Amino acid sequence: MLDVAVIEDPAAAEVSLDPIRARLLAELAVPGSATMLAAKVGLPRQKVNYHLKALERHGLVELIEERRKGNVTERIMRATAASYVISPAALAEVQPDPSRAPDQLSARWLLALAARLVRDVGTLVTGAAKARQKVATFAIDGEIRFASAADRAAFAEELAGAVTTLVGKYHDQTAKGGRDHRIVVAVHPSITTRAVDADTSDLPMKE
Template identity: 70%
Template sequence: MLDVAAIEDADAAIASLDPIRSRLLAELAVPNSATGLGVIVGLPRQKVNYHLRTLEERGLIELVEERRKGNVVERVMRATASSYVITPSALASVQPDPSRAPDRLSARWLLALAGRLVQDVGRLLAGADREAKRLATFGLDGEIRFASAADRAAFADELGAAVLGLVSRYHDEAAPRGRDYRLVLALHPSANPPTGSTAGATAAAAPTEPDPSNARRAGGE
């Protein structure tokens, strides 16, 4: 079972958003049968089976084993992931386009960037899983408390300058076997209630397979 999976198909998104099927997905973090799930959610086995078939057709659950009980074969299912993220691809005709109105001070543009990030990483991760490879990524997450709006603006300016400096240092347009990466930085008010002063950040990088033929490459795909 994956830790998180991206849902790109509209029908799969609809199936996952149904309240009963969403509950079944959550319960199937632990493998179970239609009979066992029926007891948990308070539904007849036949109705649970109907919902399970839909989830299986959309690739949201998978068969773990089959058990024979008399003349009945009981199918034990589990979710394909512990949690799911619906990407903008599921709403292809109205998905956000960050290139439409780029504005680094716009919260709506930031939302469009975040949507593209979810879509791109979800698609790349699905491809990497199919090929049994690791995807080279890096994430940074943390909180900072600014004393004033002026401090926040100054921080944003310094951060932008520092990032541009790093990009200028490491970007190599002429690298014959180079790999393009997208860089996204975001700064927004915390959506969590304040719990005291916090500062700093945590970072994580996905390990990648070795690639001795290209020392500058960041990792495998």
């Protein structure tokens, strides 16, 4: 079982978003049969079987064992991943495109950028899995508390300068056998247990 799987096919995305099927996927982090699942989700076994077949057709669950019980063969299924991410590629015609909203201070541009990140890394992960290879990636995730909007703006300026310096140091357009990499750096307000901060009056970022 994978930690995370990427759903790129629109039909598979539709199947996964059904509430009952999403519940079955969650339950199948631990292998189980239709009979076992029926007791957990409160549905008839036949109905569970119907949903399992739909999930199996789209590669979201897999058969790991068959057990013979009298005249009945019990199929033990398992989700193919512990969690799933739906790629924007599943909405090919309307997927976000950062180039359509190039304002780098816009929250919507950041959202489009993040969507592209999910799509591109998802494509790399899917291709690497088929080739039985790994994808070379690196990411930093942290949190910082700014005392003021001025501090945040100064931080953003220094961060941009540091990244530009590093890119200038290591980028080699003429390197034979080199491989292009995309770098994404983002800063956004943290989500708290309260409602999303409405204090945007002093932010240099736009909605």
